[in-house]
Amino acid sequence: MKSYFRGRLFIVGVGGFxxxxxxxxxxxxxxxxxxxxxxxxxxxxxxLAAEAV
Structure with a gap:
């Protein structure tokens, strides 16, 4: 499922990713x-990905 998502997020005090x-x-x-x-x-x-396997 994670491979279907693309986007941008913002972390306050750090910036956008x-x-x-x-x-x-x-x-x-x-x-x-x-x-x-x-x-x-x-x-x-x-x-998290390793724990899910």
């Missing part, structure tokens, strides 16, 4: 805070 196929896409910004959030969210998505 695009997602596709259940993962955040790499941000255009090279800000360390943004990159850290991007990495953390994708790691959590991987953990």
């Amino acid at each position: 695009e997602f596709d196929c259940g993962r955040l896409l790499p941000p255009k910004s090279q800000d360390k805070k943004v990159l850290g959030v991007f990495s953390e969210v994708n790691k959590e998505i991987q953990l």
Whole structure:
């Protein structure tokens, strides 16, 4: 099901992110805070996907 969704989300205090196929896409910004959030969210998505299997 997750592969059917594509869109954008906004995290207050961090900024906007695009997602596709259940993962955040790499941000255009090279800000360390943004990159850290991007990495953390994708790691959590991987953990949730692994638990579901």
